[in-house]
Amino acid sequence: MFNNSIDAVLLADPGGGVYAANPEACRIFERTEDELCQSGIDCIIDTTDPSYYAVLKEWNRTGKFKGELTLKRKNGAIFTGEISSAIFKDKNGHYKTSIFIRDITERKQLEKEMARLDRLNLVGEMAAGIGHEIRNPMTTVRGFLQMLEGKQDCSKYKKYFNLMISELDRTNTIITEFLSLAKNKTVELKPQNINHIIQALFPLIEADGMITDKNIEIETSEVPDIALNEKEIRQLILNLVRNGFEAMSPGGKLTIKTFRDGDEVVFAVQDQGGGIKTDILDKIGTPFLTTKDYGTGLGLAVCFSIASRHNATINFETSLCGTTFFVRFKM
Ligand SMILES: Nc1ncnc2c1ncn2[C@@H]1O[C@H](COP(=O)(O)OP(=O)(O)OP(=O)(O)O)[C@@H](O)[C@H]1O
Numbered sequence: 001m002f003n004n005s006i007d008a009v010l011l012a013d014p015g016g017g018v019y020a021a022n023p024e025a026c027r028i029f030e031r032t033e034d035e036l037c038q039s040g041i042d043c044i045i046d047t048t049d050p051s052y053y054a055v056l057k058e059w060n061r062t063g064k065f066k067g068e069l070t071l072k073r074k075n076g077a078i079f080t081g082e083i084s085s086a087i088f089k090d091k092n093g094h095y096k097t098s099i100f101i102r103d104i105t106e107r108k109q110l111e112k113e114m115a116r117l118d119r120l121n122l123v124g125e126m127a128a129g130i131g132h133e134i135r136n137p138m139t140t141v142r143g144f145l146q147m148l149e150g151k152q153d154c155s156k157y158k159k160y161f162n163l164m165i166s167e168l169d170r171t172n173t174i175i176t177e178f179l180s181l182a183k184n185k186t187v188e189l190k191p192q193n194i195n196h197i198i199q200a201l202f203p204l205i206e207a208d209g210m211i212t213d214k215n216i217e218i219e220t221s222e223v224p225d226i227a228l229n230e231k232e233i234r235q236l237i238l239n240l241v242r243n244g245f246e247a248m249s250p251g252g253k254l255t256i257k258t259f260r261d262g263d264e265v266v267f268a269v270q271d272q273g274g275g276i277k278t279d280i281l282d283k284i285g286t287p288f289l290t291t292k293d294y295g296t297g298l299g300l301a302v303c304f305s306i307a308s309r310h311n312a313t314i315n316f317e318t319s320l321c322g323t324t325f326f327v328r329f330k331m
């Protein structure tokens with residue numbers, strides 16, 4: 001039972017020394033049983049976790065603990081573990097501690113993802129509620145501005161009228177993007193090939209890149225048709241491509257890839273920019289999160305929303321040498 005348990009199991013003394021560790025414990029802590037026995041419990045617990053002292057207190061009071069703690073692997077990487085531990089008396093009458101640990105990193109990630117989707121849906125619902133109400137009066141204002149702009153009396157203010165109209169159009173675009181975050185938005189999906197959508201978009205992407213002197217490389221490989229909404233996928237591609245362009249200095253290269261990975265079709269956009277800023281890493285996809293002077297911070301939120309309507313997932317790899325966004329569609 002000890003050796004085959006899917007949970008990590010440690011046998012320890014109440015002072016923190018370790019007597020035995022099963023294979024799963026060695027796997028999650030990336031240490032051999034000997035190493036764990038030598039260094040004891042202290043080397044696997046992140047003592048900077050604020051809840052650690054509360055746990056210790058409860059442990060001293062009751063001899064038991066059940067809950068979550070931040071743990072450390074050998075290379076210093078931290079992860080959340082679900083722990084249940086209790087003191088017992090062995091057959092010789094000595095006090096021992098059994099510690100069962102489950103690595104719940106994946107569950108935590110899923111919870112985070114669900115919370116992000118909930119936030120997105122809430123924003124989307126609010127947007128849907130007020131979006132239409134704002135648009136109608138805006139259309140009226142825009143109509144009058146356009147009418148006045150054409151009048152002889154107003155000709156010396158033409159520049160201002162144009163500015164007002166383009167600002168209104170910009171607001172309208174933001175509202176449109178915002179509305180697309182709505183949870184209950186339904187789109188029609190049709191089996192088609194993502195490579196064809198990329199081909200059709202290429203002239204637009206190329207022109208976009210040319211303005212700021214960025215190079216584009218397309219590395220598509222044969223992939224099966226998947227259920228897509230063309231309009232939404234175009235939007236998703238453009239948002240990711242534009243972020244890639246914006247992240248790079250002139251001369252940088254953006255690579256657009258498609259490939260098959262197991263039962264998934266993957267679309268990837270790789271740039272040679274400076275990477276995503278670390279302070280926003282775990283908030284990526286939150287509406288209105290932007291580090292750009294003229295950004296709205298809706299591009300990625302819209303991408304996540306489109307991906308969820310396609311039952312696809314988005315993840316990314318980022319470093320100081322660049323960022324790659326992967327969109328994974330189920331076949
Ligand atoms: N490829 C990338 N490289 C580096 N940082 C990125 C990349 N993509 C996104 N980011 C970061 O994530 C933030 C949010 O991106 P998002 O596309 O949602 O908004 P934005 O680009 O700022 O504005 P917009 O609404 O115009 O797209 C960006 O401001 C940027 O800091």
Ligand SMILES: [Mg+2]
Nearest residue numbers: 239243299300
């Ligand atoms: Mg963007």
